[in-house]
Amino acid sequence: MPKFKFPPRLPFRRVGIAGLGLIGGSLAKAFFPFGGLEISVFDSHQPTLEEAKKVRRFKRVVGDPDEFIGLDLDLAYLCLPVHRNVELIGKMGRARVPYAVTDAGSTKTATNEAALAAGLNFCGGHPIAGKEVAGFANSSKDLIPGCLYILAPDERFGKPQKELLGRLKAFHELLGCRIEILSPQEHDRIYSLVSHLPYLTASALAGAASRGGGSKVLSFAGTGFRDTTRVGASPPAKWVAVVLDNAANLSADLQSLIDFLAEIRALVQDRDGDALLELLEGVSAYRRSLPDKTGKKS
Amino acid sequence: MPKFKFPPRLPFRRVGIAGLGLIGGSLAKAFFPFGGLEISVFDSHQPTLEEAKKVRRFKRVVGDPDEFIGLDLDLAYLCLPVHRNVELIGKMGRARVPYAVTDAGSTKTATNEAALAAGLNFCGGHPIAGKEVAGFANSSKDLIPGCLYILAPDERFGKPQKELLGRLKAFHELLGCRIEILSPQEHDRIYSLVSHLPYLTASALAGAASRGGGSKVLSFAGTGFRDTTRVGASPPAKWVAVVLDNAANLSADLQSLIDFLAEIRALVQDRDGDALLELLEGVSAYRRSLPDKTGKKS
Numbered sequence: 083m084p085k086f087k088f089p090p091r092l093p094f095r096r097v098g099i100a101g102l103g104l105i106g107g108s109l110a111k112a113f114f115p116f117g118g119l120e121i122s123v124f125d126s127h128q129p130t131l132e133e134a135k136k137v138r139r140f141k142r143v144v145g146d147p148d149e150f151i152g153l154d155l156d157l158a159y160l161c162l163p164v165h166r167n168v169e170l171i172g173k174m175g176r177a178r179v180p181y182a183v184t185d186a187g188s189t190k191t192a193t194n195e196a197a198l199a200a201g202l203n204f205c206g207g208h209p210i211a212g213k214e215v216a217g218f219a220n221s222s223k224d225l226i227p228g229c230l231y232i233l234a235p236d237e238r239f240g241k242p243q244k245e246l247l248g249r250l251k252a253f254h255e256l257l258g259c260r261i262e263i264l265s266p267q268e269h270d271r272i273y274s275l276v277s278h279l280p281y282l283t284a285s286a287l288a289g290a291a292s293r294g295g296g297s298k299v300l301s302f303a304g305t306g307f308r309d310t311t312r313v314g315a316s317p318p319a320k321w322v323a324v325v326l327d328n329a330a331n332l333s334a335d336l337q338s339l340i341d342f343l344a345e346i347r348a349l350v351q352d353r354d355g356d357a358l359l360e361l362l363e364g365v366s367a368y369r370r371s372l373p374d375k376t377g378k379k380s
Numbered sequence: 381m382p383k384f385k386f387p388p389r390l391p392f393r394r395v396g397i398a399g400l401g402l403i404g405g406s407l408a409k410a411f412f413p414f415g416g417l418e419i420s421v422f423d424s425h426q427p428t429l430e431e432a433k434k435v436r437r438f439k440r441v442v443g444d445p446d447e448f449i450g451l452d453l454d455l456a457y458l459c460l461p462v463h464r465n466v467e468l469i470g471k472m473g474r475a476r477v478p479y480a481v482t483d484a485g486s487t488k489t490a491t492n493e494a495a496l497a498a499g500l501n502f503c504g505g506h507p508i509a510g511k512e513v514a515g516f517a518n519s520s521k522d523l524i525p526g527c528l529y530i531l532a533p534d535e536r537f538g539k540p541q542k543e544l545l546g547r548l549k550a551f552h553e554l555l556g557c558r559i560e561i562l563s564p565q566e567h568d569r570i571y572s573l574v575s576h577l578p579y580l581t582a583s584a585l586a587g588a589a590s591r592g593g594g595s596k597v598l599s600f601a602g603t604g605f606r607d608t609t610r611v612g613a614s615p616p617a618k619w620v621a622v623v624l625d626n627a628a629n630l631s632a633d634l635q636s637l638i639d640f641l642a643e644i645r646a647l648v649q650d651r652d653g654d655a656l657l658e659l660l661e662g663v664s665a666y667r668r669s670l671p672d673k674t675g676k677k678s
Contacts, residue, residue, distance in 0.1 A: 230602070275592050276593070276605045280609070285644070285667075286644060287577065290633060291577075295574070301671060304510070306611045308670065310578040310609075314664060318656075322656050336644065342591070343641070350627050351631050364590070366614065371595060372601060
């Protein structure tokens with residue numbers, strides 16, 4: 083956790099979080115210590131609402147989206163799956179909500195377009211933090227603080243967004259996050275390569291092992307298989323929404339990966355050790371240039 | 381570390397380790413506490429020999445393979461890259477060495493065939509332990525103890541190998557290793573899927589990221605990219621030898637992975653969320669069935 087003075091200068095005082103899952107729950111828990119910050123929450127899952135009420139730290143706990151939209155807020159923080167964030171943005175547009183809106187989704191283009199169409203004061207965001215488990219029960223006050231936090235403004239929003247961007251930056255810096263600014267399109271291109279493609283790759287590798295060896299081979303696996311397939315254990319529903327939302331980038335990146343594997347396979351079949359070594363030396367050097375700690379994205 | 385009585389009943393008293401790298405060095409360090417065990421070592425790398433001499437725990441430190449082969453040993457433990465183990469096995473056959481021989485290579489078929497042809501008393505092995513770094517400097521007394529240890533006998537060796545297998549089993553049980561017995565062919569089929577294919581997959585993913593995004597995207601990567609590509613940072617020279625030695629299995633497994641990725645890509649392009657979810661649910665359940673701790677293989 084970063085050092086900050088209490089009470090900090092809060093860029094937002096009344097915050098509503100829609101979706102009390104891993105990310106929404108972790109954000110709420112990270113913001114609980116901030117005196118003067120009122121957090122309300124919406125979730126449509128009844129057991130989660132019960133859990134949220136037990137915590138006794140939320141200003142309001144609501145199960146109805148229209149009730150959530152009508153709350154007195156400075157900031158609505160959308161932490162639902164992307165397609166449900168988009169639905170809520172549509173409702174918020176029709177209700178002409180007076181507050182600012184951000185989201186924490188893994189893709190930025192669809193939400194951004196919806197918010198533009200809805201005429202909201204919106205700036206998307208993405209905490210690079212996650213686990214291969216989901217839900218409020220797995221959320222933690224330590225997941226978000228210190229992580230890389232992407233803010234993804236779109237210049238078509240104009241001046242109000244610049245002001246919102248500054249406040250969102252200050253808000254997440256209270257959690258010690260490192261802020262990076264990307265356009266929604268840049269964000270989705272980059273995270274296709276460094277997050278969504280790794281998820282599909284880990285899944286495909288586990289799938290190939292399952293088809294080729296079944297459950298028997300798992301008892302022989304070491305940390306290489308374990309690490310390379312780890313994100314493949316994540317709950318798929320969340321990922322499928324992300325993957326479909328980023329389909330154009332992923333389709334190109336999947337083809338690029340398939341081409342790379344086919345290149346390797348041709349060298350393996352030809353027993354061309356020199357060319358294989360040269361190819362893998364380049365890759366190994368690239369991977370070793372990865373900074374030591376860059377975040378906590380699952 | 382397991383509990384055992386000192387002095388343990390040693391199945392071998394005079395052990396020669398060829399190749400003082402990560403595995404050879406870690407084996408030596410794990411066996412150092414055993415009183416009555418004499419460990420000699422061969423390496424052709426001069427600085428490694430200097431380091432080995434400084435340790436002052438080896439009976440003999442030799443830089444000449446013929447000198448190593450001529451040592452008075454109960455067991456020669458081959459920890460060089462597979463193709464160099466095969467060369468040494470040829471020399472040992474021509475010298476008609478009287479001692480038993482094992483190896484710690486990542487593939488078992490080539491070494492096994494060479495040892496049969498050389499007429500050695502041989503049984504191959506494979507500690508499922510590793511790191512993405514190499515060399516004696518990175519070896520550790522804690523790498524091997526407790527790991528899964530595969531022994532890979534071939535029935536064509538006949539009765540002497542059964543006796544050797546029992547002694548190798550007892551020897552590694554002194555280190556708390558869990559022993560599994562596989563034929564060399566079964567071993568290579570399984571480890572193509574759970575070790576060699578994960579390495580190539582991690583490498584191909586890092587390669588695709590490098591081609592698609594260059595070094596810029598690395599600063600945005602989180603633990604998903606980090607874990608999925610981790611083994612791709614390993615020194616490629618060691619892996620290329622392993623990959624070529626297991627080329628037939630890997631060629632089939634790479635094709636199976638490419639097919640799985642192409643299937644995913646088709647569903648992504650068609651935006652077929654239901655079929656994608658069904659495919660990934662199966663994979664996720666398979667991956668979650670991986671036992672919690674299975675070894676320490678890199």
